[in-house]
Amino acid sequence: MGVDNFDLGALADPTKSHDSIKIDGEDPVFLKSQFRQMLTIRLVEEHLAAMRKEGVIGGPVHLGAGQEAVAVGVSTSLRNTDRIFGAHRSHSHVLAMGGSIHGLFAEVLGRETGLSRGMGGSMHLWDQPRGFYGSVPIVAGTVALATGAGLAAKMSGTDDIGVVYFGDGAIEEGVVHESLNLARMLQVPVLFVIENNLFSSHMHISLRQPHDATSRFAAAHDIRFDTVDGNNVVAVKNAAQRLINHSRSGEGPGFLEAVTYRLYGHVDWREDIDVGVRRSTEDLANWRKRDPIKRLFQGMEEAGIFSLDEQNLCEAEIRKDIDEAWAQALRDPYPSPDTLLDRVYTKQVMG
Amino acid sequence: MNKSNLVQAVNEALHFELEKNPDMILLGEDIGRDGGVFRATDGLIDIFGENRVVDTPLSESGIVGVAIGMAAYGLIPVVEIQFMGFLYGAMEQLLSHAARLRNRTRGRYTCPIVVRAPYGGGIHAPELHSESTEALFVHTPGLKVVVPSTPAEAKGLLLSSIRDPDPVLFLEPAKIYRAIKEEVPEGEYLIPLGQARILTEGKDVTLITWGAMLHPVLKAADRLAAEGVEAEIIDLRTLSPFDSETLLQSVSKTGRAVIIHEAPRSCGLGAEISALLCEEALYSLEAPVLRVTGFDIPFPLPKTEKYYLPDVDQIVETIEAAVGY
Ligand SMILES: Cc1ncc(C[n+]2csc(CCOP(=O)(O)OP(=O)(O)O)c2C)c(N)n1
Ligand SMILES: [Mg+2]
Numbered sequence: 001m002g003v004d005n006f007d008l009g010a011l012a013d014p015t016k017s018h019d020s021i022k023i024d025g026e027d028p029v030f031l032k033s034q035f036r037q038m039l040t041i042r043l044v045e046e047h048l049a050a051m052r053k054e055g056v057i058g059g060p061v062h063l064g065a066g067q068e069a070v071a072v073g074v075s076t077s078l079r080n081t082d083r084i085f086g087a088h089r090s091h092s093h094v095l096a097m098g099g100s101i102h103g104l105f106a107e108v109l110g111r112e113t114g115l116s117r118g119m120g121g122s123m124h125l126w127d128q129p130r131g132f133y134g135s136v137p138i139v140a141g142t143v144a145l146a147t148g149a150g151l152a153a154k155m156s157g158t159d160d161i162g163v164v165y166f167g168d169g170a171i172e173e174g175v176v177h178e179s180l181n182l183a184r185m186l187q188v189p190v191l192f193v194i195e196n197n198l199f200s201s202h203m204h205i206s207l208r209q210p211h212d213a214t215s216r217f218a219a220a221h222d223i224r225f226d227t228v229d230g231n232n233v234v235a236v237k238n239a240a241q242r243l244i245n246h247s248r249s250g251e252g253p254g255f256l257e258a259v260t261y262r263l264y265g266h267v268d269w270r271e272d273i274d275v276g277v278r279r280s281t282e283d284l285a286n287w288r289k290r291d292p293i294k295r296l297f298q299g300m301e302e303a304g305i306f307s308l309d310e311q312n313l314c315e316a317e318i319r320k321d322i323d324e325a326w327a328q329a330l331r332d333p334y335p336s337p338d339t340l341l342d343r344v345y346t347k348q349v350m351g
Numbered sequence: 352m353n354k355s356n357l358v359q360a361v362n363e364a365l366h367f368e369l370e371k372n373p374d375m376i377l378l379g380e381d382i383g384r385d386g387g388v389f390r391a392t393d394g395l396i397d398i399f400g401e402n403r404v405v406d407t408p409l410s411e412s413g414i415v416g417v418a419i420g421m422a423a424y425g426l427i428p429v430v431e432i433q434f435m436g437f438l439y440g441a442m443e444q445l446l447s448h449a450a451r452l453r454n455r456t457r458g459r460y461t462c463p464i465v466v467r468a469p470y471g472g473g474i475h476a477p478e479l480h481s482e483s484t485e486a487l488f489v490h491t492p493g494l495k496v497v498v499p500s501t502p503a504e505a506k507g508l509l510l511s512s513i514r515d516p517d518p519v520l521f522l523e524p525a526k527i528y529r530a531i532k533e534e535v536p537e538g539e540y541l542i543p544l545g546q547a548r549i550l551t552e553g554k555d556v557t558l559i560t561w562g563a564m565l566h567p568v569l570k571a572a573d574r575l576a577a578e579g580v581e582a583e584i585i586d587l588r589t590l591s592p593f594d595s596e597t598l599l600q601s602v603s604k605t606g607r608a609v610i611i612h613e614a615p616r617s618c619g620l621g622a623e624i625s626a627l628l629c630e631e632a633l634y635s636l637e638a639p640v641l642r643v644t645g646f647d648i649p650f651p652l653p654k655t656e657k658y659y660l661p662d663v664d665q666i667v668e669t670i671e672a673a674v675g676y
Contacts, residue, residue, distance in 0.1 A: 110654035
């Protein structure tokens with residue numbers, strides 16, 4: 001890897017890659033399910049944005065709309081015995097593993113039936129039956145945890161892997177570099193998925209790092225890596241599959257850099273085009289043309305395997321699920337105050 | 352004089368000192384071009400430029416460590432950490448280096464850094480955004496810990512913290528960032544560190560508190576005043592090293608003390624204050640020293656934080672218990 005590869009080039013240029021997704025050789029049924037998953041995540045997040053704006057949701061929500069192809073593409077090669085970790089922007093990570101919309105909504109509303117039993121909120125998703133071991137609000141905090149979870153899988157002789165989603169901001173934290181080196185030295189089966197959306201809060205990557213390709217850190221640690229258009233679900237799926245196969249077969253860690261963009265601002269429903277630098281209305285408009293859902297639709301439509309009618313039907317079904325899940329979550333109870341004291345330590349039975 | 356809220360007062364203090372002291376540098380995530388999560392540094396980059404208002408990468412431990420190195424070589428770095436809960440990644444730098452630099456070099460180097468962080472609950476925030484773990488830092492010899500409770504206090508204490516040759520953790524109560532407006536003295540305004548503030552004098556009971564908790568304590572005292580209880584209210588404001596003299600003098604007069612903090616109870620600073628009063632003021636005490644505190648749990652999420660935070664009723668009841676003992 002030379003200095004040339006330190007920069008993302010066209011991948012980070014929002015005027016490029018607006019074309020429909022090439023789906024040659026992909027199974028239509030599979031593609032439709034990927035489409036449905038991405039659209040579900042998008043509509044769920046749009047719903048959360050609207051409810052947050054209305055004030056129905058009390059705490060902050062970090063929305064990843066625009067980035068759906070990353071989790072959906074990666075998760076096709078994952079199973080629920082893998083150990084998957086996220087951070088503050090993890091709705092897509094849990095939903096792509098088949099997590100329940102109702103569980104997510106109830107958590108965001110602080111209800112007892114939520115994914116963290118209402119004890120966390122949008123940044124605390126926990127769905128162990130689906131392999132999702134948790135998102136936390138501390139940026140980069142779970143990178144080491146996923147490495148350890150992957151190492152445990154290796155030590156117990158399974159071919160399960162650890163997976164961690166984190167951002168181009170998170171990679172600036174020291175613990176990430178410690179984890180990368182450790183993962184490589186111990187040949188840990190772990191996939192580091194970097195959702196490089198070019199921003200950390202309001203700061204563009206060019207104000208924080210000398211180069212915008214974060215895979216340079218994988219190269220430095222001698223970890224196998226790939227860099228893909230994160231708004232192309234087929235490209236993400238294929239690259240993730242190769243790296244995951246490599247980890248499952250005992251060859252150590254992998255690092256996937258998916259270049260993408262969030263359509264909302266850092267937190268909540270606003271677009272954040274008024275703050276920070278280099279998040280211009282023009283960029284946002286261009287990134288909308290690289291929308292992962294729209295591009296997959298175009299690819300399938302051009303190939304004659306999907307139509308606008310089918311999309312509308314799919315959307316109507318999802319909206320119905322969302323409305324039901326939301327209505328249910330609003331009826332669910334809050335955790336009772338006495339449970340607050342109960343969950344700090346393991347209960348030991350004496351005698 | 353203009354009225355300011357606490358965030359504006361912090362901004363004014365930073366502005367004033369940046370102008371006065373060319374060695375002072377601000378460092379932090381999103382503090383420059385964006386103006387900071389709570390906008391405490393809003394506009395400063397336009398006045399002082401990006402060499403003095405430095406937008407950093409997302410690297411708490413790096414930021415604090417770099418600030419220590421800058422301080423040892425003559426600069427006055429003032430760091431912003433976005434929330435107190437994000438400080439934990441920088442604990443190593445704070446505890447192993449900032450707090451020890453002077454002692455380790457037998458006084459040849461000092462470490463005049465200030466680390467500012469919003470702290471405390473009541474802002475409907477998620478986990479690690481409502482921390483009140485000041486005791487961790489009070490327990491670290493070599494660090495000073497300062498907590499303002501009003502806008503004017505914030506300005507005076509922050510300026511003194513920046514001028515102090517030792518490292519100061521300056522915790523800003525996020526709940527009252529914008530809740531109170533008051534007149535804040537313009538220009539130079541210093542409140543000495545290490546001195547508690549007596550808000551009201553009284554003979555029946557001493558109430559010891561700091562930060563956002565001062566405000567429910569004032570309400571509780573008002574309510575009890577109607578019943579004829581005269582409380583002496585003390586805002587500790589420098590938590591480490593704290594003003595034991597003022598506390599002891601007050602309790603020797605009132606014979607009763609209630610300590611109110613939102614931090615978890617066990618080994619909270621209230622425990623240390625209580626121990627001090629028992630050791631040094633035992634013969635003045637007419638009732639056990641009581642505490643109103645948070646619980647020994649991680650700070651809970653928005654929908655249940657009301658059960659966690661001490662409220663006026665609880666404070667009133669505890670004061671009544673102390674007075675009626
Ligand atoms: C340790 C820590 N520092 C700072 C923050 C505040 N914060 C939350 S998200 C974020 C930006 C993260 O950027 P990135 O890792 O690129 O993820 P993205 O938000 O782009 O998905 C920051 C600074 C935090 N939550 N934790
Ligand atoms: Mg990012």
